[in-house]
Amino acid sequence: MDLNVDIGSLRLKNPLIxxxxxxxxxxxxxxxxxxxTLGGIAVKGLFLSERxxxxxxxxxxxxxxxxxxIGLQGIGVHRFVAEKLPDLYSQxxxxxxxxxxxxxxxxxxxxxxxxDADGVNAIELNISCPNIKAGGITFGNSxxxxxxxxxxVRSVTxxxxxxxxTPNVTDIAGIARAAEEAGADAVSLxxxxxxxxxxxxxxxxALSNGVGGLSGPAIRPIAVRMVYECSQAxxxxxxxxxxxxxxxxxLEFIIAGATAVQVGTANFVNPNLWPKLLxxxxxxxxxxxxxxxxxxxxxxxxxxxxxxxxx
Amino acid sequence: MPVDVDARVVSNIxxxxxxxVVCLDAPALALGAQPGQFVMIKPVTGFEPLLRRPFSIxxxxxxxxxxPTGFSLLNKRVGIGTEILYSVEVDQEIRCLGPLGVPFTxxxxxxxxxxxxxxxxxxxxxTLASALQQSGTPTTLFYGGRRSADLFYLDAFTQLGVELVLxxxxxxxxxxxxxxAPLERALTASVVSAKPTLYACGPTPMMxxxxxxxxxxxxxxxxxxxxxxxxxxxxCYSCVVPVCNSEDEPTHFVRACLEGPVFDSxxxxxxxx
Ligand SMILES: Cc1cc2nc3c(=O)[nH]c(=O)nc-3n(C[C@H](O)[C@H](O)[C@H](O)COP(=O)(O)O)c2cc1C
Numbered sequence: 261m262d263l264n265v266d267i268g269s270l271r272l273k274n275p276l277i278x279x280x281x282x283x284x285x286x287x288x289x290x291x292x293x294x295x296x297t298l299g300g301i302a303v304k305g306l307f308l309s310e311r312x313x314x315x316x317x318x319x320x321x322x323x324x325x326x327x328x329x330i331g332l333q334g335i336g337v338h339r340f341v342a343e344k345l346p347d348l349y350s351q352x353x354x355x356x357x358x359x360x361x362x363x364x365x366x367x368x369x370x371x372x373x374x375x376d377a378d379g380v381n382a383i384e385l386n387i388s389c390p391n392i393k394a395g396g397i398t399f400g401n402s403x404x405x406x407x408x409x410x411x412x413v414r415s416v417t418x419x420x421x422x423x424x425x426t427p428n429v430t431d432i433a434g435i436a437r438a439a440e441e442a443g444a445d446a447v448s449l450x451x452x453x454x455x456x457x458x459x460x461x462x463x464x465x466a467l468s469n470g471v472g473g474l475s476g477p478a479i480r481p482i483a484v485r486m487v488y489e490c491s492q493a494x495x496x497x498x499x500x501x502x503x504x505x506x507x508x509x510x511l512e513f514i515i516a517g518a519t520a521v522q523v524g525t526a527n528f529v530n531p532n533l534w535p536k537l538l539x540x541x542x543x544x545x546x547x548x549x550x551x552x553x554x555x556x557x558x559x560x561x562x563x564x565x566x567x568x569x570x571x
Numbered sequence: 572m573p574v575d576v577d578a579r580v581v582s583n584i585x586x587x588x589x590x591x592v593v594c595l596d597a598p599a600l601a602l603g604a605q606p607g608q609f610v611m612i613k614p615v616t617g618f619e620p621l622l623r624r625p626f627s628i629x630x631x632x633x634x635x636x637x638x639p640t641g642f643s644l645l646n647k648r649v650g651i652g653t654e655i656l657y658s659v660e661v662d663q664e665i666r667c668l669g670p671l672g673v674p675f676t677x678x679x680x681x682x683x684x685x686x687x688x689x690x691x692x693x694x695x696x697x698t699l700a701s702a703l704q705q706s707g708t709p710t711t712l713f714y715g716g717r718r719s720a721d722l723f724y725l726d727a728f729t730q731l732g733v734e735l736v737l738x739x740x741x742x743x744x745x746x747x748x749x750x751x752a753p754l755e756r757a758l759t760a761s762v763v764s765a766k767p768t769l770y771a772c773g774p775t776p777m778m779x780x781x782x783x784x785x786x787x788x789x790x791x792x793x794x795x796x797x798x799x800x801x802x803x804x805x806x807c808y809s810c811v812v813p814v815c816n817s818e819d820e821p822t823h824f825v826r827a828c829l830e831g832p833v834f835d836s837x838x839x840x841x842x843x844x
Contacts, residue, residue, distance in 0.1 A: 281807070288805035288829070291572050304808070313824055315843075319801050319809040324618040326801070330808045333824060477618055528622055528802040529613065531668065532575060 261545055262552040263538075265299070265519050267497050268420035268445025270382050272299035272354060272520060275553055276510065276537055279501055279524030280305055280358035280384060280424070281330065285344040287351075292531050296352030297538070299520060302448075303340070303348075305358045305386045308366050310336040320457050320466040325476030325503070326525060327455050329469035332360055332389060337370045341377045349379030356422070358384040360396050364412045367396075375417040383419050385409055388426035388451035390473045400426045400451075403438035410442035420445040422499060425490075427479075428454045432486050433493035440494045448499035448522065449490060450483045476525040477503040484516050491517025491558050492569060505529070507540030517558040573671050573804075574599045577664040581632075581641065586723050590691070591657050593665075594632055594643045600669050601631050601639035606677070606699040607795055607833045610669030611803035612644070614655040624652045625800045625810075625828070627694035627772075628670060634701070634727075645723075647691040671803050672832050675699055675793055677706065678768040684710045686733075687754055687781050689773025690721065695795045697727060699770060704731040709765075711736060711757075715750025715773070719743035751780045758788045769793070771836070775844060782836035792836040796844075798827050805829040813840040 263274040278286070280302040286295055295301065313333025320327050335343070337359070348355050357374050361367035367385065374380045387400030387409055399405035400423070410423055423439045425432055427450035436447045452473025457466040465471070483502025490498055500518030504510055505526045513521045526533055541553070550556055578597035585591045600610065611623040629645040648657040659665065675695070678684055684703050686696050693714065703710045710731070715738040716722045722737060722744055729735065736753050737745025746753050761767065769792035771781040778794045785792030801807035811824035812831065815838060822840040825831075 284806045
């Protein structure tokens with residue numbers, strides 16, 4: 261059975277990737293998870309410099325999900341390269357570095373640093389974090405902005421570039437298309453949905469930031485629809501995510517058109533869910549006589565009345 | 572090294588309308604557990620609630636010196652997760668990840684240990700008291716609750732040779748008022764004799780006061796903090812607390828699951844907690 265999937269020039273040993281911000285820098289999980297068995301690890305979003313993040317409370321539970329407004333606390337790209345990357349590299353992890361910038365120059369600068377380091381396998385452009393005011397979201401909100409960031413980064417690296425798209429737009433397929441045209445190797449989606457929870461006793465928002473991003477099973481059907489929508493619009497691979505808890509959920513995304521998937525919030529619930537996800541995925545493939553997982557990508561069956569296109 | 576196990580409920584001891592102790596069968600988890608460490612509990616298998624909750628390890632079971640078979644949790648129902656834990660049934664299985672976090676640093680004789688607990692903040696201290704007893708460290712527990720019926724396991728502490736100083740807000744047991752009042756008097760009186768190390772867990776205002784008293788009397792103090800946690804593994808950056816380790820360093824956020832839950836009280840920037 262062949263579980264390999266290709267994301268541009270990067271071959272992943274299986275389609276299961278840990279989602280950014282939900283798996284620390286990867287090394288935190290080394291005692292519980294065999295890092296090299298994952299298709300990849302998207303590390304916590306990095307700016308050029310260290311960042312403080314928002315005041316707590318930073319998370320709140322909601323029905324079948326959670327809101328977060330971490331505010332991208334992080335150690336910055338320099339410390340990441342010096343302190344975390346060698347460890348990930350020596351453990352055989354496939355590393356996708358999630359990067360954030362307040363300006364296009366910042367994205368470019370971070371990319372240059374990462375391109376020179378050993379052990380970076382791909383770059384995921386976070387142009388979709390809903391929790392920070394000045395930052396990537398201002399690019400990810402529009403096709404033009406997305407295109408500018410992707411082009412700028414493209415011009416300084418041959419590493420696979422994966423812009424990560426926000427679902428908080430009316431036309432996500434149009435943004436995926438802009439990313440493809442600007443030279444992205446793949447797109448990943450979705451980041452969290454901008455959301456709010458209120459403490460009715462105090463009449464204050466539950467999060468210190470006021471608003472936050474919704475993740476977890478609650479968002480999965482919307483994420484699946486968006487992956488399907490984008491798969492109709494682009495030919496580059498799609499990395500799908502949003503509420504994946506089980507192999508069944510992984511399959512839903514793959515059938516909708518995702519070549520690989522990321523698992524975020526589920527890590528909090530079950531930090532070593534990977535062996536079971538992989539085993540259940542294999543079981544499905546063998547039960548359906550599918551030799552290569554790539555052959556399942558985008559195999560959604562539709563009747564005439566079910567054909568749907570957003571544009 | 573943490574393990575993630577389905578632990579069988581051995582007993583659910585209702586202490587009051589709000590408090591209970593859940594005993595769990597989990598030898599692999601209990602084996603390496605140290606005082607002050609915690610576990611992440613998934614109260615239900617479904618999505619309501621979705622996330623795990625952190626709980627201090629209350630006792631390592633059995634409490635005798637034989638090999639551990641499991642551990643217990645002290646629970647107070649305040650929200651949906653603790654409500655579920657209050658009503659768990661024997662033989663039910665609960666997913667538990669642990670032991671996690673930085674344990675207490677133990678003092679030894681001739682030094683004294685003064686433990687300060689408020690309400691459910693008692694949770695990390697039974698294991699601490701047994702470890703202190705094993706080293707022969709004179710130990711006092713300053714324990715405060717709302718009312719007499721909210722003070723638990725007093726005999727267990729007494730059997731460990733712990734001296735008790737009690738306070739209740741309604742005056743129904745021990746001194747009337749907050750437990751920090753007798754603590755302050757004892758600290759003032761102890762300037763020359765005992766040189767206690769303080770250990771505190773409870774409501775934030777109580778811990779802030781204890782930290783202030785410790786600083787004023789030049790005593791070391793370890794606090795066990797209980798911020799909201801998402802994962803317990805350092806993955807999500809939700810459980811951060813503001814710390815400052817030296818004067819030339821600005822206050823910054825560190826993850827309580829990895830660098831805590833036990834902290835030196837002097838490093839916490841209390842007015843930002
Ligand atoms: C606590 C938390 C932190 C996150 N941090 C980041 C981040 O730093 N960069 C990023 O691109 N996405 C971040 N995300 C979004 C996730 O990577 C993912 O896109 C989203 O949570 C949906 O997937 P899920 O439902 O499986 O969690 C974060 C999500 C959560 C819950």
